[in-house]
Amino acid sequence: MAGYVVRRVLIMILLLLLLTMAVFFLFSLLPADVARLTCGKICTEQTLALNRARLGLDKSVFEQYWIFLTGLFFGRTFGEGPAAVVCDAPCLGYSFTRNEPVLDLIVDRLPPTIFLAMGAFVLFIIGGVGVGVYSALRRGRWQDKGVMGASLIGYSLPSFFIGLVAIYFIIIRWKLLPFPSYEPPWEDPVGFVQTMILPWVVLAILYAAFYTRLTRSQMLETLNEDYIRTARAKGLPERVVVRKHALRAGLTPIVTAAGLDLAGLLGGAIILETIFSLPGLGSLAVSAVLDPDLSILVGVTLVTATFIIVANLIVDLLYAVIDPRVRLS
Amino acid sequence: MSAPFLVVEDLNVSFPTEDGVVQAVSGSSFSVQQGRTLAIVGESGSGKSVTAQAIMGLLNRRSTSISGRVVLDGTDLFALKEDQVRSLRGSTMAMIFQDPLSSLHPFYRIGDQLVEAVQVHGRVSRADARKRAIDALGHVGIPAPDRRVDDYPHQLSGGMRQRVMIAMALINSPSLLIADEPTTALDVTVQAQITELITTLQRESGTTLLMITHDLGVVADMADEVCVMYGGRIVEYGTVDDIYYRPEHPYTHGLLASVPRLASARVERLDPIPGNPPSLINLPTGCVFHPRCVRRSEVAGNLCLTEEPTLVASTPGHLVRCHLPIGARTPGGDAA
Numbered sequence: 001m002a003g004y005v006v007r008r009v010l011i012m013i014l015l016l017l018l019l020t021m022a023v024f025f026l027f028s029l030l031p032a033d034v035a036r037l038t039c040g041k042i043c044t045e046q047t048l049a050l051n052r053a054r055l056g057l058d059k060s061v062f063e064q065y066w067i068f069l070t071g072l073f074f075g076r077t078f079g080e081g082p083a084a085v086v087c088d089a090p091c092l093g094y095s096f097t098r099n100e101p102v103l104d105l106i107v108d109r110l111p112p113t114i115f116l117a118m119g120a121f122v123l124f125i126i127g128g129v130g131v132g133v134y135s136a137l138r139r140g141r142w143q144d145k146g147v148m149g150a151s152l153i154g155y156s157l158p159s160f161f162i163g164l165v166a167i168y169f170i171i172i173r174w175k176l177l178p179f180p181s182y183e184p185p186w187e188d189p190v191g192f193v194q195t196m197i198l199p200w201v202v203l204a205i206l207y208a209a210f211y212t213r214l215t216r217s218q219m220l221e222t223l224n225e226d227y228i229r230t231a232r233a234k235g236l237p238e239r240v241v242v243r244k245h246a247l248r249a250g251l252t253p254i255v256t257a258a259g260l261d262l263a264g265l266l267g268g269a270i271i272l273e274t275i276f277s278l279p280g281l282g283s284l285a286v287s288a289v290l291d292p293d294l295s296i297l298v299g300v301t302l303v304t305a306t307f308i309i310v311a312n313l314i315v316d317l318l319y320a321v322i323d324p325r326v327r328l329s
Numbered sequence: 330m331s332a333p334f335l336v337v338e339d340l341n342v343s344f345p346t347e348d349g350v351v352q353a354v355s356g357s358s359f360s361v362q363q364g365r366t367l368a369i370v371g372e373s374g375s376g377k378s379v380t381a382q383a384i385m386g387l388l389n390r391r392s393t394s395i396s397g398r399v400v401l402d403g404t405d406l407f408a409l410k411e412d413q414v415r416s417l418r419g420s421t422m423a424m425i426f427q428d429p430l431s432s433l434h435p436f437y438r439i440g441d442q443l444v445e446a447v448q449v450h451g452r453v454s455r456a457d458a459r460k461r462a463i464d465a466l467g468h469v470g471i472p473a474p475d476r477r478v479d480d481y482p483h484q485l486s487g488g489m490r491q492r493v494m495i496a497m498a499l500i501n502s503p504s505l506l507i508a509d510e511p512t513t514a515l516d517v518t519v520q521a522q523i524t525e526l527i528t529t530l531q532r533e534s535g536t537t538l539l540m541i542t543h544d545l546g547v548v549a550d551m552a553d554e555v556c557v558m559y560g561g562r563i564v565e566y567g568t569v570d571d572i573y574y575r576p577e578h579p580y581t582h583g584l585l586a587s588v589p590r591l592a593s594a595r596v597e598r599l600d601p602i603p604g605n606p607p608s609l610i611n612l613p614t615g616c617v618f619h620p621r622c623v624r625r626s627e628v629a630g631n632l633c634l635t636e637e638p639t640l641v642a643s644t645p646g647h648l649v650r651c652h653l654p655i656g657a658r659t660p661g662g663d664a665a
């Protein structure tokens with residue numbers, strides 16, 4: 001087991017390194033002239049050259065990558081002299097449109113995204129897995145057909161549609177909730193919940209549909225296994241057979257999907273954050289595109305992809321916890 | 330003679346499916362005295378496992394139509410609530426399955442699976458249950474049981490896993506043990522060991538045994554009585570001697586001819602019965618065995634195609650379902 005963990009962690013570090021490379025070179029291939037983007041309205045050749053030097057764009061791409069990489073570990077300075085800007089490690093870049101290190105911007109925007117992701121995650125895992133098990137146990141009966149039909153609808157509706165419909169009816173028509181305005185939970189717990197509840201539910205519906213179908217098909221498969229018959233032959237109550245034997249055996253793909261989905265959500269739910277005006281990573285990315293500010297996009301992409309890589313590692317480690325055949329081979 | 334320990338009366342089991350109704354068991358009746366062994370023999374698909382599952386209450390009551398009676402030690406099992414049957418499963422009656430590789434849960438230690446079997450039927454502390462699990466593993470011949478108890482199923486060989494299954498079935502000292510082809514999935518060398526183990530344990534404990542197999546050779550030394558099934562029906566039922574030395578049904582005869590170590594003594598050829606088992610959705614008319622029966626031409630008229638024979642006694646206790654049993658063809662004779 002220990003060897004397995006070490007191996008997986010090493011692979012992850014390698015992947016992260018490749019990731020910084022991929023992201024960096026991808027963005028440096030863009031036809032945009034970053035120096036001009038940060039140059040301002042009255043742009044002279046001089047300021048442009050100054051900008052170039054400050055951003056390190058006068059160096060070769062490989063040198064730039066090296067500076068970027070060392071910046072991640074040791075921090076870096078943009079420009080020289082009194083106009084120099086210091087970016088502490090881990091430096092993901094510096095936004096000259098907002099005059100802030102990218103990392104600070106991201107850290108600022110992280111809480112709403114994390115709250116949105118976690119809340120929705122808890123809802124759709126409990127809901128999706130629960131309903132999926134229920135549906136599998138009533139296979140072919142009207143309850144099952146109803147659940148399957150509903151999940152198909154939830155599965156195929158786009159998030160902006162459900163989001164806008166929810167806003168229209170619940171906030172505008174029926175006035176059940178105030179207009180969303182995000183406040184951190186420690187400042188205004190009630191307002192926080194009032195703002196988050198709709199995006200939570202909308203996101204949960206979208207994802208629960210998938211988890212319902214996945215759980216149902218997993219359960220139908222494992223319920224047919226020989227060891228389930230053994231469990232029943234032992235005289236175990238059906239509830240134990242279902243939870244401890246069948247669900248556990250079908251958990252692996254659910255855990256995989258859940259890990260990656262959570263990571264994806266932590267990277268920001270662009271559409272829902274925009275619709276519900278949540279100041280999260282997703283809306284940061286949107287405004288960075290509109291500005292445009294490439295340094296922020298590089299940072300957000302890097303962070304998002306890191307979440308996914310780390311989630312992958314966690315999922316792989318969970319496999320080993322779930323399935324002893326992985327652990328012991 | 331005391332009342333039989335297990336009585337099955339007119340058992341019918343059918344599964345409605347998309348393709349039609351699968352008539353898996355039709356009008357089976359048999360009984361076993363306490364401590365004795367009844368073998369149920371037949372080809373694949375003849376309804377052996379379904380019969381066993383019906384007795385154990387393992388068939389889904391909602392999606393299966395079941396009729397008849399199963400009486401275990403005086404208790405009518407079909408009259409019980411599902412939860413009452415559940416509490417008998419694994420304690421009063423237990424079952425071993427065909428494929429030990431897939432019959433144990435791959436994610437749990439074998440010890441935990443045994444402990445679970447103990448604890449579901451009584452208030453036993455974990456430590457005591459574990460002690461019982463280790464004892465049970467030792468009893469079925471697993472070396473170093475105190476270490477093996479913490480193994481996962483995939484760390485054991487097929488034969489060892491079947492021993493674990495046997496330990497699990499016997500851990501609450503059931504009075505009825507059903508073994509559903511316990512050796513079919515194992516290596517030939519291991520088969521004999523497992524069969525012997527089951528026999529020994531049964532003698533020791535006095536458990537009533539229902540032994541299911543498609544191989545008549547396996548049960549020759551084990552069974553007291555044998556029930557031959559074909560197409561969901563019992564076609565012949567009698568003592569081991571009846572079945573081995575005085576088979577009356579052409580199907581039983583064919584089965585015996587396909588058993589290597591028995592065949593040499595009885596017939597020259599070693600032949601599986603030609604043809605395939607019948608479709609249980611569209612059963613043949615008349616005698617379900619007629620499409621494969623080599624002797625139906627000897628029966629007058631079209632009787633075999635038009636009328637289903639009933640199970641009648643040729644001698645007391647020896648029942649045959651055939652219009653013209655073999656004994657009747659060659660008077661005074663033991664088979665052709």
Ligand SMILES: Nc1ncnc2c1ncn2[C@@H]1O[C@H](COP(=O)(O)OP(=O)(O)OP(=O)(O)O)[C@@H](O)[C@H]1O
Pocket residue numbers: 344346351353371372373374375376377378379380543609
């Ligand atoms: N749940 C079910 N739904 C539909 N058909 C079933 C079901 N269970 C069993 N059957 C059918 O019933 C018939 C008898 O099956 P059974 O398992 O009793 O055969 P068997 O005699 O045990 O054969 P084998 O030697 O292959 O184990 C088969 O045709 C099988 O396909």
Ligand code: SF4
Pocket residue numbers: 578579580616617618619622623624625628633638650651652653654
């Ligand atoms: S009834 Fe006819 S077809 Fe059926 S086994 Fe007897 S002889 Fe053969």
Ligand SMILES: [Mg+2]
Pocket residue numbers: 377378379509510
């Ligand atoms: Mg079977």
